[in-house]
Amino acid sequence: MTFLRRLLSLALVQMAIEVAAVSILVILLQSLLNIFPEAFLQSPFGDTLANVCYACVIVGVLFLASRWLEHRSLADMGLPRKRWGRPLFLGFLCGGGLIASVIVVLAITGGYHITGIQPLNAVQLVVLIIASGLLALLLWRNKGKRKLGFIHYLLFIAIGFGLLPIAAPLLLLLAAAIQEELVFRGMIFRLLERALGSWIALIISALAFGILHSTNPGATLVSTLAVALTSGVVMVAIYLLTRNLWWVIGLHLGWNFFEGPFFGAQVSGHATYGGFFSASITGQEVWTGGAFGPEAGLVAIFIVCMVGFLLCIRAAQQHRIVKPTWRQQASQAAQSEVTEEGVEEQQSKL
Template sequence: MVFNDPRSAAQPATSDAPLIAAPDAGAGRPARWAASAWVRLPVLFILMLAVDAITAGINDTADGTALTALITGVATAGLALAVYVGLVRYLEGRRPRELALSRARSELSRGALFGLGLFSVTIGLVAMVGGYHVRGWGSIDGALTTLGLMICASVTEELAFRGALFRVLEEKAGTYGAVVVSGLVFGGLHLVNKDATVWGALSIAVESGLMFGALYAATRSLWPAIGLHFAWNAAEQGIYGTAVSGAGSGTGGLLRAYVSGPDILSGGSFGPEASIFAILVCAVPTVVFLRAAKRRDRIHRRGELAGARQA
């Protein structure tokens, strides 16, 4: 899949300039105490992790019906976006172009279609080796409830890990360093889930953490990653009825299913994300996105973005 390249003919080749230029007129002055990336990074990342935890708690209490889950999921996702925008304006004195509304609809749609396709290929491979079994039809209400939960989770996690951790860390560690570190932290935090395993967390780091980071590097937009993240998780549980990232059985999906066989093939109790097939399937777009980022001159060396911000 090819995502839109936001560069216009009037912009220079270094298309990241809007992200690191001087503060926007009318957006307010950046907080002077947060001028250093090493200061902004923990503040923004920890605050967005707190938003993730708070909204997750709210959604967990509102999943009694599909309607309340959907409404609450959309509302809390909107709240998280508003918090992120407010923090970026305060800490950096700019409007977050990584959340440009003009790109939201098309990039969310493309990301979602791509995520649905990626997971469908993954579960298809698991099924081919006898690791995925369908017992029968599940519940439409359960699937819609899952959608509500995943809407918020995909937004808050991408804001925290790509919008905060990757984006700010890239100023100091460069693009490749930010991809690796944000991916490892993303996978590591999945160890707190109910059925977490070290292998599962490492799988998440490699297949999802690296892929989402590479996608952001290629597009410089959070919308494609949010769409991909949402559709992958929604398909995993809401359609195919399998566990998501070791978080337990969840609210159900359109199909009642289970996995069996060696964990390396099926993913075991962690879910298909811990399958070697998921790693292999996601490795392909990760390489494609990184190549696209390089072609678009969006791979930055250590300190390059920090220098541009100060210039």
């Protein structure tokens, strides 16, 4: 094996190449999109189009890296082409349930208030909740079966009707979730883990994820740490347990969707368009997250950190934690010594 091939086989080098390729291509794409008027790019349609293009670029980089750089399938990298719908949907509901628990606490303490809702939107919301719950139950019970029945398709139609008011922001948030999860969990964490182990990779990727959001509107040092401690840890913990990026993308999408279009709050400092109803969040910023959104408040930090901590413990109990390469090499060396001693003892007996 040549020096160049040995160099390209290193996980840290592969990560640097993939992240650099994504950064360069995204910057070039941004420059290309600047040919459009600024008003168009800031419009809901223009913003959605740009984010879908960014997501396609990142998917393309990961696909090419799987073939020409890492020489492994997308399934090995956490993106199986089959059976992706179930983990995406269940992750979506889990993310929604997580942010819903935060909103419920804020509502109980008087910090969250619904300020307006249209009758048709209320009907669509009820249909969406009931259909999603029934579909999640069917998918969970029939997780070993591939075929979908008439009831499944009927529920899909009901969910589609319920999603009509928020179809456009849902597409935007899906594109954003794909971008961030493929880069931070699919590239940075996964490749760091191969070299440095799960725990060091978790810390580095979570801090990088928090720093990425430090430039968002309304961001503070507290919000940066909150994103790192909550989303950065929970997403990694889910990936450790499932080794499936569809689960993580679904969780990310569910959190942002329910936080913004569903509950009407800010999403990482950004206001979302569309939704079922309008709402307001009042109270001390340290608890509610202020202009950045509920994810930067102590309520979210306590709840999500507790969930992330429990998930990490679960991953450790299931022996899903990867050791750093130097510890793996030390273990292999110790095992080989034990094996050699055993062989020598057997030979001496003979």
